[in-house]
Amino acid sequence: MSHPKEVGGYKLGSLIIEGKTKQVFDLPEHPKHCLLLNKDRITAGDGVKAHDLEGKAAISNQTNAKVFEILKSAGIHTAFEKLVSPTAFLSKKCDMVPIEWVTRRLATGSFLKRNPGVPEGFRFTPPKQETFFKDDANHDPQWSEEQIVSAKFKFNGLVIGQDEVDYMRKATILVFEILEKAWALRDCALIDMKIEFGVDLDGNIVLADVIDSDSWRLWPSGDKRLMVDKQVYRNLTTVTAADLDTVKRNFTWIKDQLDHLRPTIHHKVVVFMGSPADQEHCVKIAKAARDLGLDVDLRVTSAHKATEETLRIMQQYEDTHGALVFIAVAGRSNGLGPVLSGNTSYPVINCPPPSDKLVQDIWSSLSVPSGLGCATVLYPDSAALMAAQIIGLQDYLIWGRLRAKQLDMAAGLRKADSKLRSLQF
Numbered sequence: 001m002s003h004p005k006e007v008g009g010y011k012l013g014s015l016i017i018e019g020k021t022k023q024v025f026d027l028p029e030h031p032k033h034c035l036l037l038n039k040d041r042i043t044a045g046d047g048v049k050a051h052d053l054e055g056k057a058a059i060s061n062q063t064n065a066k067v068f069e070i071l072k073s074a075g076i077h078t079a080f081e082k083l084v085s086p087t088a089f090l091s092k093k094c095d096m097v098p099i100e101w102v103t104r105r106l107a108t109g110s111f112l113k114r115n116p117g118v119p120e121g122f123r124f125t126p127p128k129q130e131t132f133f134k135d136d137a138n139h140d141p142q143w144s145e146e147q148i149v150s151a152k153f154k155f156n157g158l159v160i161g162q163d164e165v166d167y168m169r170k171a172t173i174l175v176f177e178i179l180e181k182a183w184a185l186r187d188c189a190l191i192d193m194k195i196e197f198g199v200d201l202d203g204n205i206v207l208a209d210v211i212d213s214d215s216w217r218l219w220p221s222g223d224k225r226l227m228v229d230k231q232v233y234r235n236l237t238t239v240t241a242a243d244l245d246t247v248k249r250n251f252t253w254i255k256d257q258l259d260h261l262r263p264t265i266h267h268k269v270v271v272f273m274g275s276p277a278d279q280e281h282c283v284k285i286a287k288a289a290r291d292l293g294l295d296v297d298l299r300v301t302s303a304h305k306a307t308e309e310t311l312r313i314m315q316q317y318e319d320t321h322g323a324l325v326f327i328a329v330a331g332r333s334n335g336l337g338p339v340l341s342g343n344t345s346y347p348v349i350n351c352p353p354p355s356d357k358l359v360q361d362i363w364s365s366l367s368v369p370s371g372l373g374c375a376t377v378l379y380p381d382s383a384a385l386m387a388a389q390i391i392g393l394q395d396y397l398i399w400g401r402l403r404a405k406q407l408d409m410a411a412g413l414r415k416a417d418s419k420l421r422s423l424q425f
Contacts, residue, residue, distance in 0.1 A: 008084030057087040063212040066258035074400030079208035094198025095155035103176035104128040104192040155199035181396035182261040191217035267323035274330035281353040288384035303339035341374040348374035351383040
């Protein structure tokens, strides 16, 4: 079978691997990357059922790109780089871990067959996570975590041990919960989904392969009868041209809905400083907050010296933002935080600047009049994190960034511990 020589301006090298619905090509001019080319093909039952479906390659390619852009915005490490043509995308070159990671919110499908007695629709809280070894000949048997660890897979110098399995399990659930929150914006219930991981050339585990309408069950309004995913095709005993048109319409609908899954809330974190001398401290808060995806403004005003101006600025933000957090940076007698807190229903965080009288400054922030609810933290990172936790209640991307940061910190500690244990003292 002949293969294209060039796609989207990228000269193709050898065919690395070909699956049922895609081809993966080497890129000689970009040795750390590869190109994934989708096919106009739909399959089920490990390829036993298969049909050509004109236009599916482009639909899947766009669906995958939109999903991965959401996940990247939420801080998930992915192999996906960018679209390069209507049917192809650029990816980091990875060795794939031969495990399908499945997350379930509701019991349905194969889970019911493997777990008789569990009623359909049983809700898993937290989500149920399962693993399956990729082996078409044996219908992808379910594997335990112990089997994965015992297999001692090694990819690009990384041995898949318990630490790596722990990371992939937690990342799998996080990916599901991010997309679950995203689809909830369109009143669609994400029932379950499968993902795969790869190990890039630097030995890092990244979310890889493809996430499209073959990857999940999706029920609008939580109603199974309204399903719009690949299960519609799986359920067909005979497949007509009209049936394929229905499947294609469903997949197109999903692709188009993904354009509306970005958070619609207009948030803002406003850092008020009582003096220009506090600017360095406030810039640190702003940088930490922006690293978490927050939109930040810095303002200078004094609750003692310019009370009316301070309240006027505060009210301007109240009138134009749906999700809002004020951070007050003031030393000596901190009137800024309490004045803001006493005149707004939005949260206020005190973060006094460093000084040789920090103990007194902290006390002036903590000892507020009755009826006020402003919090106090000492460090810029802490102020940014607390603001992100508040905004994250309404913005799933900020919530996802916080969870991804926690996941990365835990992974970093495990790597440091592993390195320490390998040293000889």
